[in-house]
Amino acid sequence: MKTWQRSAFQAIVLAIPALVCFVELQQFWPPTFDRPPLIALDDLLPGSAFTLAGLIAWSNRPSNRVGVLMILIGIGLLLGTSPILLQPSPLAETLTLVLGNWWSFFLVVFGSLWAVALLHLLLAFPSGLLGSRLDRGLVAFLYLAVPVLGLIAVVVTLSRLSGMTGGDVVVRLEFLAYTTGALVYLACLLLGSALIVRRWFVAGSARRRSMAVVIWSLVPIALAFAPAHLARFFAADASSTLWLELAKGSPLFLAVMPAGYLVAMLRSTRDLTSIADLVVKLSNGLLPAELQPALASTLHDPSLEVVYWLPTLGWYADLEGRPVSLPAQDSPRAVSVLGDPADPIAALVYDSSLRDEDRLVDTAAAAVRLALENARLQVQLRAQLDEVRQSRARLVEAADDERRRVERDLHDGAQQQLVTLLLSLQLAKAGALDRSDAQSAQVLDESIESLRQALAELRMLARGIHPTILVEAGLLPAIRSLGERCPMEVEVTGEVGRLEPRLEAALYYVAAEAITNAVKHSQGHRIRVDVGRSSGWASVDITDDGVGGADVSKGSGLVGLSDRVAAVGGRLDVRSNQSAGTNLHAEVPCG
Amino acid sequence: MRVILADDSVLFREGLARVLEAAGFEIAGQAGNVEELDRLLAAENAELVILDIRMPPTQTDEGLVAAKRIRHQRPQVAVLLLSHHVESHHAIDLLSQGTDRVGYLLKDRVSDLHEFVEAVRRVGMGGSAVDPMVVSQLLGRKRARNLVDDLSEREKSVLAKMAEGLSNDAIATALRISPKTLEAHIGAIYSKLGLEPGGSEHRRVLAVLNYLRSA
Numbered sequence: 001m002k003t004w005q006r007s008a009f010q011a012i013v014l015a016i017p018a019l020v021c022f023v024e025l026q027q028f029w030p031p032t033f034d035r036p037p038l039i040a041l042d043d044l045l046p047g048s049a050f051t052l053a054g055l056i057a058w059s060n061r062p063s064n065r066v067g068v069l070m071i072l073i074g075i076g077l078l079l080g081t082s083p084i085l086l087q088p089s090p091l092a093e094t095l096t097l098v099l100g101n102w103w104s105f106f107l108v109v110f111g112s113l114w115a116v117a118l119l120h121l122l123l124a125f126p127s128g129l130l131g132s133r134l135d136r137g138l139v140a141f142l143y144l145a146v147p148v149l150g151l152i153a154v155v156v157t158l159s160r161l162s163g164m165t166g167g168d169v170v171v172r173l174e175f176l177a178y179t180t181g182a183l184v185y186l187a188c189l190l191l192g193s194a195l196i197v198r199r200w201f202v203a204g205s206a207r208r209r210s211m212a213v214v215i216w217s218l219v220p221i222a223l224a225f226a227p228a229h230l231a232r233f234f235a236a237d238a239s240s241t242l243w244l245e246l247a248k249g250s251p252l253f254l255a256v257m258p259a260g261y262l263v264a265m266l267r268s269t270r271d272l273t274s275i276a277d278l279v280v281k282l283s284n285g286l287l288p289a290e291l292q293p294a295l296a297s298t299l300h301d302p303s304l305e306v307v308y309w310l311p312t313l314g315w316y317a318d319l320e321g322r323p324v325s326l327p328a329q330d331s332p333r334a335v336s337v338l339g340d341p342a343d344p345i346a347a348l349v350y351d352s353s354l355r356d357e358d359r360l361v362d363t364a365a366a367a368v369r370l371a372l373e374n375a376r377l378q379v380q381l382r383a384q385l386d387e388v389r390q391s392r393a394r395l396v397e398a399a400d401d402e403r404r405r406v407e408r409d410l411h412d413g414a415q416q417q418l419v420t421l422l423l424s425l426q427l428a429k430a431g432a433l434d435r436s437d438a439q440s441a442q443v444l445d446e447s448i449e450s451l452r453q454a455l456a457e458l459r460m461l462a463r464g465i466h467p468t469i470l471v472e473a474g475l476l477p478a479i480r481s482l483g484e485r486c487p488m489e490v491e492v493t494g495e496v497g498r499l500e501p502r503l504e505a506a507l508y509y510v511a512a513e514a515i516t517n518a519v520k521h522s523q524g525h526r527i528r529v530d531v532g533r534s535s536g537w538a539s540v541d542i543t544d545d546g547v548g549g550a551d552v553s554k555g556s557g558l559v560g561l562s563d564r565v566a567a568v569g570g571r572l573d574v575r576s577n578q579s580a581g582t583n584l585h586a587e588v589p590c591g
Numbered sequence: 592m593r594v595i596l597a598d599d600s601v602l603f604r605e606g607l608a609r610v611l612e613a614a615g616f617e618i619a620g621q622a623g624n625v626e627e628l629d630r631l632l633a634a635e636n637a638e639l640v641i642l643d644i645r646m647p648p649t650q651t652d653e654g655l656v657a658a659k660r661i662r663h664q665r666p667q668v669a670v671l672l673l674s675h676h677v678e679s680h681h682a683i684d685l686l687s688q689g690t691d692r693v694g695y696l697l698k699d700r701v702s703d704l705h706e707f708v709e710a711v712r713r714v715g716m717g718g719s720a721v722d723p724m725v726v727s728q729l730l731g732r733k734r735a736r737n738l739v740d741d742l743s744e745r746e747k748s749v750l751a752k753m754a755e756g757l758s759n760d761a762i763a764t765a766l767r768i769s770p771k772t773l774e775a776h777i778g779a780i781y782s783k784l785g786l787e788p789g790g791s792e793h794r795r796v797l798a799v800l801n802y803l804r805s806a
Contacts, residue, residue: 408650415675416600419698423606426704430613452702459676459699469678472652477680484679484804489733526735 006062010055013071017048020078046254050074053258060265065128069121070258076114077254109150116142119192122218123199126210126264127355135195142188149181204332204351209300213260213267221253274298275360279367288375289319291368295348298364299357304350306372308379309343313387316347319375321382338365338372346372389567393502396567400466400505407466410458418455422448467508475504479511479529479540486527488519488544494531499538503588506568507531507540510586513557514542517582522546524581537570539587550576561586592715595631597622597642597654598673603698607641610701614708616715623647625657632661637668639715643698644674644681655681662688671714673698677722679729679804686719686797694720694756709761719756719796726754729803738784739803746783749776754799758792 021044051074058067119142123135130136156174200208200215278298286294296304307316307324316324327333327349334352339345354361425448432440470478475496483490498504511529518527524546531540550558551574558574561584565572570588594616596604601623608618619635622628624647632640640661644654658670662685669692672685682695694714700707700722710720730739730751742750745766752762763773781788786802 411645411675412650415698416603419675419701420600420602420606422699422701423603423610426701427606427609427613430704448702452699455699455702463676468651468676469680472655473678473680473684477678480804481678481680484728484732487733489735491735525733 006059010059013051013055013075016075017044017051017078020044021048042252044078045252047074047077049255049258050077053261056265057261064126066121066125066261069117069124069128070261072117073114073121074258076111076117079111105154108154109147112146112150113143116146119188122196122214123192125214126207131199132195138188138191138195145184145188149177149184152177153181204354205301205303207351207354210264210357213264214257217256217260220256223253275363275367278364282368282371286371288371288378291371291375292319295364295368299350299354299361301350301354304348304354306346306348306375308346308372308376309339310376310380310383311343312380313383317379317383319379319382321379321384321386323383336361336365338369345369345376389569392563392567393569396506396564397502400502403466404471407462407468410462410465411468415455415458415462418451418458422451422455425451470504470508471501474498475507475538475540476531478504478508479531482512482515483527483529486515486519488515488527489525490515490527490529492529492531496531496533496538496540499588499590502568503538503570503590506565506570506588507538507586509564510561510572510584511540511542513561514544514582514584517550517557518542518544518546521550522548522582533590536589536591537587538590539585541583541585543583544581546581548576548578548580548582550574550582558584592639592712593617593619593635593637594639594641594711594715595620595622595628595635595637597625597628597640597646597657599623599643599646607701610704611708611711614704614711616711625653628657632665632668639669639671639711641671641673641711644672655685658685659688662693666692669693669714669717671696671711671720675699677725679725679800682721682725683797683800683804686721686800690719690756690794690796691717692719695725696720696722697724713756713758713761718758718792721755721796721800723751723755726751726800726803729754729800732803741783742780746776746780749773750780750799753777753780753795754803756796 024044050070054067054070054072054074056067057064057070061067116139120130120139123139124130130139153174156170156177160170160174196215196218200211203211275298278294281290281294292304292306295306296302305318305324307318307326309315310317316326318324326335326347332352333349334355336348336350336358337344338347348361348365350361425444429441429444429448432438432444467478467481469481475498476492476494480492483492499507515527515529518524522544524544526545528543529540532538558572562572562574565586565588568588570586573585574582575585576582592615594611596607596611596618598604598607601621604621604623608621612618616639619637620631622631622642628640628642631637640658642654642658644652644658646653646657654672654674658672661668661670666689671694672681673696674681675698677695677697685693685695692714694710696707696710700710714720730747739747739750745768748766749762752765757765759770759773759777763770766773768776778788780786784802786798
């Protein structure tokens, strides 16, 4: 729609309440004390308020149907007469004078449509779109049913009045038409109310927030209408009661709804002010960790998450660098991707009810864009660090697996075959002795002896590659076993229980390396090994009474050990000074 | 004596069977895994089971688990566990359940057939056999206050044989000393180490091993 067309349309719409007010207020001119013009308010205010609020809404968001619906309701209230209000509007009275029965006909058929539009508005607020199929069905049905039932009512009533033949049937038909109409309206009213209540309960926090003003305005309306109209039935014969006055004044409460809408609009202007606050916070410097809470509070969605796109890794990650997947299209979470969709910077994941306020989300996102880009660098570093950490853990685990495999191959292959060969040689020797072949028996004896030595060496080798006792019995027996083979005195204390194999391996190799180093370099006499487990950490602590001087930086096996412990998320401390020997302390998280 | 052999290597089983048959044992059956072993145990009236510590499916300590179970379920059956390497932890674990009818030896002990067959027979007859390597490792352990060092060489040999599970007669024969002299050595060992004297020849194995391991 072009600008001038829109302006013309707005002028015409605006002319309607102006005209109605003029016509109505003329009756009160000149004003008298008995009939103050104020009592015309209940006729004029609701319709005018809806029309004006609708115009404001429409010019604010032309694509949103809320504005048009409110304009329709407003004009309907001003022009029409309604079974709910049970009184003709002032303009209707005037038009009846001018147009006569044609206007009455028009009013009966179309005069109640504004009520359907009101239900439509309640079900579609604030997006202007009807959500469920049931919502759409009910509204469409009512838009069709109200004029049709009105038409039927007109036809049967006219038939009766014109005294057509078969008067009895016509009277019954008329009764039937009115009763059916009343029942259908009642059912639709109940269903509509239920749908509104359901909408409130399934709505997310942001949508409730925007629905609130309109939904809460229903409360005074319902409170004023219900008793007032009940009173109409029960006090129909009373000439004037308080309830009747209230019933006459009850339409006034309808004006609460457009007023509520204007309040909501003011509040979203205030939301834009909160974006200004956000910008101020940003200029003072926001840490990456503070971005998400700041956005969540600006957009009034505590569940809001910021996820960062990592181009080098090809996935989204949270602030800690952990991979995050975006919610699916039909999930209750909505996503706004920031930056070029082919190469985004980050994405906001929030409650889908915030979709109604897409402008607010976009503005907030634009405000934090630069800060998000900075934060992303940090997230990317974290994610890459995490990747490296994981790949190191995988490498260590792979190496451990390989050690186990080699040890098993040695065991099932060479060791087993050599022992079997040992048996064969024994049998051969027995045969030689039976034949009194002392020379062969002698040769076989020598072979048996060298084979026995080979087996002993192979056993040492296999043990060095991977100590089976570690898998069979755990860390403590494996360290005790180390101590039993050690030429220095080794005292083992503490208790640790069974741990994950990778943790047992990490701590075992620390102990093994520390003991080997102590034997080689410490010139001490005693080694104390203490294992322990407390508050989610398993530890091994090795102390010797030697000369000290061990240094991680001098590139001994200690560096490898430190890496190995770090690979399972643990840490290794080495303390070594000339007087007090060397102490190694390794601890790993064991959950 | 009826013996069941359990080891996943057929060649080793066959070789062992021939060696034992030559030494006068009767082979009641051979098993390649624990299920076969259980079937044989139920079907055959065996007095002794010789089994490998590693068996399918995981090739870790199925044999050890099976040995402990057999000793619990069929206490009348003697169990000799063989392994490519020995650990004092396993030895004490096995003996803690009872020191009679049990043995734990390196597989390479078949390099000395006479000693090996003696150990098998000892276990089958109700005694115990602990691999000399376990004993020598424990005996050689460095200690803060080493009472073992106070023992004479001869006494150390006697202590080692005691820890291996040999009876007094067997020790006397092995070391070529008279039973009287042996009694004197044993008395000296007990007093020097501060061990409670007494206990049967079987029972003392665990006491000595525990002493050597923890002192």
